[in-house]
Amino acid sequence: MEVQKFSYDNRIPRLFAIATISWGVIGMLAGVLAAFQLAFPVMNLNTEYTTFGRVRPVHTNAVIFAFVGNAIFTAVYYSMPRLLKTPMWSKALSRIHFWGWQLIIVAAAVSLLMGYTTSKEYAELEWQLDIAITIIWVVFGINMMGTILTRRERHLYVAIWFYLASWVTVAMLHIVNSFELPVSFMKSYSWYAGVQDALVQWWYGHNAVAFFLTTPFLGMMYYFLPKAANRPIYSYRLSIIHFWSLIFIYIWAGPHHLLYTALPEWAQSLGTALSLMLLLPSWGGMLNGLFTLRGAWDKVREDPVLKFIVVAVICYGMATFEGPMLSLKNVNAISHYSDWTVAHVHIGALGWNGFLTFGMLYWLIPRLFNTKLYSTKLAGTHFLIGTFGIVLYAVPMYWAAFRTYFMMTAFTPEGQLQYQFIDVVQSVVPFYALRAIGGSIYLIGVLLMVYNLVKTARQGRFVESEEASAPPLLRGYKAPAKAHWHSKIERKPVMLLILSFIVVAIGGLIEMVPTFLVKENVPTIASVKPYTPLELQGRDIYIQEGCNNCHTQMIRPFRYEVARYGEYSKAGESVYDHPHLWGSKRTGPDLARVGGKYPDSWHFNHMLEPVSMAPGSVMPPYPWLFEKEINIGSTNSKIYAMRKLGVPYPEGYEAQAVKDLKQQATEITERLKKEKITIGSDKQIVALIAYLQRLGKDIKAATH
Amino acid sequence: MKFINYLEKISGVSIYPVISLVLFSALFIAVFIYAMKTSKESISEMENLPFDEFK
Ligand code: HEM
Ligand code: HEM
Numbered sequence: 001m002e003v004q005k006f007s008y009d010n011r012i013p014r015l016f017a018i019a020t021i022s023w024g025v026i027g028m029l030a031g032v033l034a035a036f037q038l039a040f041p042v043m044n045l046n047t048e049y050t051t052f053g054r055v056r057p058v059h060t061n062a063v064i065f066a067f068v069g070n071a072i073f074t075a076v077y078y079s080m081p082r083l084l085k086t087p088m089w090s091k092a093l094s095r096i097h098f099w100g101w102q103l104i105i106v107a108a109a110v111s112l113l114m115g116y117t118t119s120k121e122y123a124e125l126e127w128q129l130d131i132a133i134t135i136i137w138v139v140f141g142i143n144m145m146g147t148i149l150t151r152r153e154r155h156l157y158v159a160i161w162f163y164l165a166s167w168v169t170v171a172m173l174h175i176v177n178s179f180e181l182p183v184s185f186m187k188s189y190s191w192y193a194g195v196q197d198a199l200v201q202w203w204y205g206h207n208a209v210a211f212f213l214t215t216p217f218l219g220m221m222y223y224f225l226p227k228a229a230n231r232p233i234y235s236y237r238l239s240i241i242h243f244w245s246l247i248f249i250y251i252w253a254g255p256h257h258l259l260y261t262a263l264p265e266w267a268q269s270l271g272t273a274l275s276l277m278l279l280l281p282s283w284g285g286m287l288n289g290l291f292t293l294r295g296a297w298d299k300v301r302e303d304p305v306l307k308f309i310v311v312a313v314i315c316y317g318m319a320t321f322e323g324p325m326l327s328l329k330n331v332n333a334i335s336h337y338s339d340w341t342v343a344h345v346h347i348g349a350l351g352w353n354g355f356l357t358f359g360m361l362y363w364l365i366p367r368l369f370n371t372k373l374y375s376t377k378l379a380g381t382h383f384l385i386g387t388f389g390i391v392l393y394a395v396p397m398y399w400a401a402f403r404t405y406f407m408m409t410a411f412t413p414e415g416q417l418q419y420q421f422i423d424v425v426q427s428v429v430p431f432y433a434l435r436a437i438g439g440s441i442y443l444i445g446v447l448l449m450v451y452n453l454v455k456t457a458r459q460g461r462f463v464e465s466e467e468a469s470a471p472p473l474l475r476g477y478k479a480p481a482k483a484h485w486h487s488k489i490e491r492k493p494v495m496l497l498i499l500s501f502i503v504v505a506i507g508g509l510i511e512m513v514p515t516f517l518v519k520e521n522v523p524t525i526a527s528v529k530p531y532t533p534l535e536l537q538g539r540d541i542y543i544q545e546g547c548n549n550c551h552t553q554m555i556r557p558f559r560y561e562v563a564r565y566g567e568y569s570k571a572g573e574s575v576y577d578h579p580h581l582w583g584s585k586r587t588g589p590d591l592a593r594v595g596g597k598y599p600d601s602w603h604f605n606h607m608l609e610p611v612s613m614a615p616g617s618v619m620p621p622y623p624w625l626f627e628k629e630i631n632i633g634s635t636n637s638k639i640y641a642m643r644k645l646g647v648p649y650p651e652g653y654e655a656q657a658v659k660d661l662k663q664q665a666t667e668i669t670e671r672l673k674k675e676k677i678t679i680g681s682d683k684q685i686v687a688l689i690a691y692l693q694r695l696g697k698d699i700k701a702a703t704h
Numbered sequence: 705m706k707f708i709n710y711l712e713k714i715s716g717v718s719i720y721p722v723i724s725l726v727l728f729s730a731l732f733i734a735v736f737i738y739a740m741k742t743s744k745e746s747i748s749e750m751e752n753l754p755f756d757e758f759k
Contacts, residue, residue, distance in 0.1 A: 083753055155746075157753040223754055232751035237739040244735040248728055277728070506727060 004152070004472055007465040008081050010368050012094045014462065016074035017361060017368070019102060021450055023070060024357070027062030028443045034059050035436035037620070038587065039429055041610075044620035049113045051620045053546025057124045058112050063349065064122060064212060066105045071357040072216040073097070073140075076163055078364065079223040080147055083157045085470040089146025093139050100136040104129060115544040116186045120201050120579055122208045123177050127188040130178040137174065141167050148493040152470040156493060158239045162219030164493065165247045165500040169211040172505065177204035183641045184634055187540070191645065194574030198582055199267065203251075203508060210250040213348065214316075217356055218246075221289050221313065224360050228305045234291035238284055245281040247500055249274050251507035253327070268329070275327030282320035289313040304379035308359030311387060315351025319344060334405045337552055337586035339428070343397035350390045350442060358382070358449060365453045371460025378452045382445045389442025393435050400431035409560040417563055421589045426616045525572035528698045530647045531691070533635050533661040538691025540638075541630075541684050542581070545622065552583035553592040553695065566593035566696065573699060576647045588619060593696030600668055601675040603689045625685040632682070635661055664690055 037043040037052045044051045077094065081087050088094050108125050111117075117124040125133070144167060148156070177200055179191035190197050226233050233239060252274035290313055293300060300306040322344050326335050335341055366373050373379060407427065410418035531539060542548070555561050557568040569592050574580050598606075606613040607622045636654040643649045665681035668689055672679060679685065 079754075153753065155750050155753065157750065159754075226751075226754050232748075232755070236747045236751040237742065240739045240742075241732075241735050245728075245732055248731055273725075503731070 002471060003469045005467065005469045006085075006087055007467050009087055009091070009094075009465050010078075010463055011465075012088065012091075012098060013074050013078040013364070014368055015098050016070050016077060017364060019098070020067060020070040020074055020357060021361065021453065023062055023066030023105065024354075025443070025446060025450065027059060027067045028439070028446060030055055030059035030062055032436060032439045032443055035432065035439050038618055039432035039436050041618045041620055046621065046623070048115065048545075048622075048624045051545065051622070053549045053620075054113055054115060056549045057117060057546060058109055060122060061108055061112065061124065062105070064208070065108070068213060068217075068353050068357070069101065071353075071360065072166075072212075072220070073101070074364070075216070075220045075223065075360060076144070079159060079220075080144065080163065083153065083160060083223070084147060084151035085153045085468065086147060086151050089143050089150060093143040093146075097136060097140050097143060100132070100139065104132050104136065107132075111186070115546075117543060117546065118180065118188065118190065118579060119543045119546070119548050119581060120177070120190065120197075121205050121584060123174075123201070123204060126186050127178070127180055127182050128186075130174070130180070133174060134171075134178075137167075137171055141171065145493065145497070152472055154473055156496065157222070158233075158236070158243060159219040159223040160493075161243050161496060161500070162215050162222065164497050165243070165504070166211045166216045166219070168497055168501045169207060169215075169247070169251070169504045172501070172508070173204045173207050173211065176200065176508070181641050181645060183637050187634070189638075189641055189645060190579035193576060193578045193645070193647075194580050195571045197578065197580040201580070206253055207251060209348075210253075213353055214250075215247065217316075217353060218242075218285055220356060220360060221285075221309070224356075224363060225289055225292055225309050225313075228303070228309060228359070228363050229293055229296055229299065231292065231296070234288050234294070238288045242281050242284045242288060244503070246278075246285065248503050248507070249278045249281060251504045253278055272327050272329065276324045279320065279324045282323075283317060286313055286317035286320070289316075304373075304376060304383055305359050305363045307380070307383050308355045308362065308386075311383075312352050312355035312359060315347055315355065315390070319348035319352060322347070333556070333558065335401065336556075337584070338401040338404055339397040339431075340401035341585065343394045343401065346393050346397070347390070350386075350393060354442075354446075355386065358386070358446075361449070361453060365456050366460065368463060369457050369460030370463050371456060374452050374455035374459060378448055382448045382452070385441055385448075386445040389438050389440075389445060392438025392441060394438075396431035396434040396438070400428040403427060403431075408564070409558075411560070411563075417560070421564070422614050422616050425588075425618060429618065432618075525570065525699070528573055528575065530576045530642070530649055531694065532664055533639060533657040534630075534664040534687050534690040535694045536638055536642070536691075537630050537632075537635065537661065538687035538689070538694075539581075541625065541688045542691060545625075547591075548581045548583045550583075550585065550587035550619070551589070551591045552586045553590065554582035555590055555592050561590070565590045567699060570699070573696075576642075578642065578645050578647070588617075591692070591695055593700070595693045595695040595697040596700070599675070600671050600689050600693065601677055603692055604672060604677055604679070604685065607685055607688065622685075625688060626679065626683055628684045629680075629682045630661075630665075630684055630687050632658060632661065 033043065033050075034052055034055045037055065048054070077088060108129055111126060111129065112124060116126050118126060123130075144163065148160070180188040181191060182188045192200050222233060222239060253271055290310070293306070293310065300310055325331050326341070326344060335344070362373060362379055404424055407419045407424045412418050553569070553574075555565045555568045562568055569582075573592075574582075602613055607625060609621050610617040610619040635657050639649050639654050639657050643651075643653075662681065665686045668686050669679055669681040
């Protein structure tokens with residue numbers, strides 16, 4: 001048969017690898033900064049661009065979409081052509097993908113630091129960037145499908161299934177979760193409100209973890225682990241079962257992020273049940289990886305690549321054992337909002353994503369430069385201190401979580417809460433400091449890797465492309481009569497794509513449709529009213545400063561929460577909240593019912609200098625809110641947009657809105673004046689106070 | 705005043721978890737049978753795909 005010549009391009013994988021390393025360092029630096037800020041509030045540096053509320057989303061977006069994202073693309077652009085015996089379909093699309101993605105990352109970092117955010121976790125970027133991401137993602141998809149359709153290898157290796165399923169699911173998640181109504185340049189409101197918004201958000205959030213941090217990395221594991229160990233995967237049969245059960249179950253588990261919240265009970269139970277089942281395919285994958293190395297452990301002891309991969313796979317096993325446990329309601333009662341979640345996240349992130357990426361890079365860079373790794377010993381050192389860094393990150397977080405739980409739930413014999421919130425904060429600060437040190441050590445390991453890889457590249461010569469040859473696929477191929485029906489699916493990528501889409505879409509639909517269908521008969525609590533124009537502006541300032549990164553607005557139905565924060569939260573209370581602000585981490589106290597708890601002057605002083613009102617607080621001061629003015633000009637379009645989304649502002653209210661806003665602002669400044677505080681009524685702090693004083697008021701008015 | 709979680713009231717909502725379980729079991733069994741029935745040769749062909757990139 002005729003044999004065709006072609007070449008594998010190495011330039012694009014090199015570019016993506018460089019981006020992975022660079023963004024990795026930057027994203028983790030942001031993580032280290034955030035970690036130090038929680039221990040030492042001066043590290044907020046007293047500027048609006050560097051407060052924790054803005055740095056944290058920069059950290060999460062940078063490590064997930066820039067570090068992990070570029071690592072995925074490195075793997076795909078390296079392994080896919082080789083598995084399919086053909087170059088990537090289009091060099092131009094590869095380049096557009098690379099530069100487009102990096103441009104989005106830069107724009108994301110700048111806009112997040114400037115306070116442009118939707119507040120939805122892992123989807124903070126504003127509407128223009130959402131559109132740009134969609135375009136680049138489609139470019140990536142076309143390039144992948146083109147490559148697959150022009151391949152010279154009939155069978156698709158399991159790694160490619162994982163890449164394809166990840167691609168199609170991320171596309172679906174991103175589009176559904178990003179429905180938003182632009183209000184102005186750089187501002188939009190979520191299409192969904194309250195419970196629905198929370199459900200869509202965590203359906204997205206959970207599956208971003210699943211289909212960005214997990215399934216593409218399993219694809220990487222199935223390619224790079226056999227390559228590095230130079231032996232095939234332990235059981236290819238298991239990998240088939242692993243793939244289908246994993247993508248089927250993952251999509252259902254989102255509600256485990258909303259246990260004990262106002263989310264309907266049945267959805268919570270569904271999330272728990274499916275999360276428990278998730279343990280099986282996850283461990284199937286882990287064992288498949290580990291068993292591949294059976295009888296080769298002596299190799300593991302010497303080869304840093306295998307060491308990193310093995311620990312990565314073990315951390316994957318730990319995170320996927322812990323995850324289902326965290327989905328049990330009684331465990332989640334302890335872990336939710338606490339540092340336990342943060343520990344869980346970083347076992348996955350530092351161990352599984354970080355180490356697998358490092359293993360891949362240590363294997364790949366010498367090959368791209370046709371040389372040996374500059375220093376195996378240095379890589380071994382990286383491995384040791386990296387592992388130590390993970391331990392020093394995780395252990396203090398678990399400790400802090402339990403300490404927090406015991407203190408939060410302690411009652412005196414008289415039935416009073418034993419500790420103030422601030423006592424709890426004070427007692428976990430030392431653990432935050434330890435975590436910051438652990439993170440720094442991990443980052444030092446990464447810097448060692450950068451040095452090692454740069455030296456490796458210097459000592460070698462870059463191989464721009466590698467020649468290969470293979471016969472083309474014949475048209476009109478007929479499978480041998482005994483071939484099984486599934487082998488057809490494996491050969492037909494479009495069918496595989498569609499099937500995996502159906503599998504993931506079913507889960508999403510069953511989970512969400514009922515919640516949306518009954519939207520019309522939500523018995524809106526009569527006393528819950530839309531926000532006033534000033535409160536609406538204040539709410540947007542709350543979002544702009546990222547307050548939701550530390551404060552929740554969702555009181556769970558536990559005695560210790562109700563006693564501390566008030567009546568537990570109801571679904572009907574957030575029907576006008578586009579987006580919801582329930583939050584996922586409670587570094588500061590819950591704010592769902594803070595309205596009326598303190599006088600305006602307390603909030604005024606507290607925002608200017610938190611420790612003056614709450615000695616020992618780790619909250620940063622916000623002096624710029626006292627200088628910057630409310631963007632009054634945007635009021636009308638905000639009211640208009642909210643009405644479009646179904647918030648019942650009367651028709652024509654825009655004519656009245658600005659007047660109402662000014663009047664409410666003046667009332668607040670008048671009240672402040674009585675307490676000898678003077679401030680212009682056009683300052684942002686006034687709107688923020690109005691919003692904070694409104695929180696939870698509607699229900700109080702109804703019950704009293 | 706008492707607030708009731710409105711969705712607890714939809715009738716027959718328990719059908720959803722049942723549907724999901726049935727669907728998953730069906731998929732799992734199908735995939736399991738397939739994986740077990742695949743011939744040794746094709747399995748070995750596929751698991752060796754990462755290794756013959758230059759052949
Ligand atoms: C040097 C390493 C790192 C340090 C010091 C670090 C530090 C932090 C800190 C301080 C937070 C905020 C926790 C809080 O709000 O209480 C955080 C959150 C987070 N980090 Fe990291 N991080 C590091 C690496 C990574 C990596 C490599 C990833 C992902 C691949 C990652 C993913 C996340 C995520 C997803 C969150 C949000 C967690 C949540 O919402 O519960 N981090 N990190
Ligand atoms: C079987 C697999 C897993 C299950 C069932 C699972 C389950 C959970 C649960 C129950 C939570 C806490 C939700 C809450 O109380 O708010 C959570 C949080 C989280 N998990 Fe996992 N997990 C799994 C694997 C992983 C892996 C492998 C990673 C990372 C690579 C990961 C990353 C995260 C992140 C980033 C969060 C934080 C979300 C937030 O911002 O609150 N999980 N997971």
